[in-house]
Amino acid sequence: MRARAVIFRAAFGRACRAAVNLLIFAVFFIPFYWMFLTAIKSLGQTLRTPPVFWVSAAHWENFRKVFDAIPFFSMLKNNVVMTLGIMICQFFTVIPAAYAFARFKFAGGGFLFGLTLATMMIPAQLVFLPLFLMFSRMGLINSYASLILPWATSPFAIFMLRQTFKQVPRELIEAAKLDSASEWKIIFKLMLPIARPTIVTLGLVTFILNWNDYFWPFVLTTNNAVRTLPVGITSLNTVDGGVRYHVLMAGNLLLVAPVLAVFFFARKQIIKAFTYMGGK
């Protein structure tokens, strides 16, 4: 009797775990499936109630309609330029700042770090108008500069990276000094390799946030020449009057495809980065 109860309980536990896994999978997968499905539906199918969960013939022309409605490839290029530009700028601003805050004691260091963190608490909606005015006075509206400069650094990234640098045991740096390493050697051969998982993770976060960003590119540009994909895709909403969910979703699919690809290829690195950060 006892043995059977144990077996039953084990089986029940396995079943519960499987059910939970299935649920989690569904929560994450269904929205993607729905997006993909809508992207290949006809307009009629998107509006049907009850909704259809399967289509027999895919309407691939939805994608062509995306290309017809917006200058897709020029917007894609803008997106790439903006995202890469931001990532490169942050690389050169965040790493030195984080390193200095973590390693050096200097007059006003604590205050400056506090100030850096304080900027995280200012909502974007509060600063976009002054920022817009500033950029327009400088003649930078409708330029890549206006897309990149507001995000050329990141207080969050500075904070995270500073923590990582601070966690490096003091003895490690001392050992390097005893090994005649210069400050540059210490940075490039010791500290940056140790911080690599954090840097990669922060890079991915920056990539995803800015790739999908809608608000800033929208308010800081006024014509399609420099507008980015999220702005363009949203405008699909309103072409020809009525809401065309199928074209909108086709556009969305094209927008998130690179993000999904990055996730797919960098999966190991991302997991490692997060477990490393959590396990320390």
Next chain:
Amino acid sequence: MTGIELRGVEKAYGKNPPVIENLDLQIEEGSFTILLGPSGCGKSTILRMIAGLERETAGHIFINGEDMRDVSPGGRGIAMVFQNYALYPTMTVKENIEFGLKNIKTPKQEREARVTEVVKMVGLTNYVNRKPQHLSGGQRQRVALARAIVKKPKVFLMDEPLSNLDAKLRAQIRTDLIELHRNLGATFVYVTHDQVEAMSMGTDIVLLDNGRIRQQGSPGSIYSAPRNLFTAQFIGSPPMNVVKAEDMEYRVDHAPHGTVSLGFRPENAVIVSERNPSERGRALFRGELAAREILGDHAIYKFKTACGSIRAKIMSGSTVEYGEWFVGVDRKYLYYFDEKGDAII
């Protein structure tokens, strides 16, 4: 003047009162010098000042007669082994070892030869391409040693390098270190709070307390001729028994003038069943056996007496039963201390 010399060295951290004041210390070239003392007495601080990782607030440090005040840690001709090894986690064993050589631009050929030799010496030939986190504690310890040896320093500084290892490995590496010291002929400065390590490895022991040197000398002289109560009670296991002269039931009539307390080592005590008045040269204590530790080749007995507890360490023989006994000590084994705790000789 060769070796290492500290002259009037003072160290204060920030605005705190100094942890080391006016310290004079000489470490002879080629010696295996142990900085020994209780936790917080300033051993690491002294070592780190010699390494140049901590700046002395006053005084001078000389290595081979050269004032080190403006010499960087890398330029002092020293190597250091840290308690937690401080291996570079993103580098392989080989990269860890050759990092220091690369930084001083040692030609590749020589570098390779030296790394290969050292790796063989510490028995890590099969592990050169591993990262430190995939090594056992003992292997990491050996990488840390190899990283120091490969630089061919004149001085090795070690801060409790064995404290993270289990007892067996510790004993083994202890022997390895003695051998290494003999082979290299370099000066070793070794920090520990473990007197067994100190006694077994050192050629010279510097006993520290509260940032001051209480006694410096060979292990033998520190053991047999302690100059004060602190030294007497720090060295030896179990430590020396110390009793107040005035509390003694049977007075020692030959104690020198000014004696306040008497000491004797547990290993010099004998246990007898009755008082023999004819034995004049002996200090005698009547006591109740309170605890008994049988440790194979010897046993340690703890007695409660009129002047506190007393330990006796007896090499194996018949086991002493619980009850009342007399503990006797030959007068030649007695140490006398005055009221300041200094030995009277």
